[in-house]
Amino acid sequence: MMMHSAVLLKAEVKALQAANEQKKRRERKRKRRIMQGGSLSVQEGEDILQTTEVDAQIRTEVASETT
Incomplete structure (x- = not known):
């Protein structure tokens, strides 16, 4: 069970890191x-x-998962 959770967490972290990098590139x-x-x-705004x-929603969800 622990190994399964670790694998899922690693996959989630990898997906979030990729999304974050893509977001950073767009912002730059x-x-x-x-x-x-x-x-x-107007559309860009x-x-x-x-x-x-x-991003605010994700931060809220991550914060609630860690508590």
């Missing part, structure tokens, strides 16, 4: 474009807001 790209004088479209809300 947006910041770079804005710093170069670009602007955000909504995407940023949605990403922030999802």
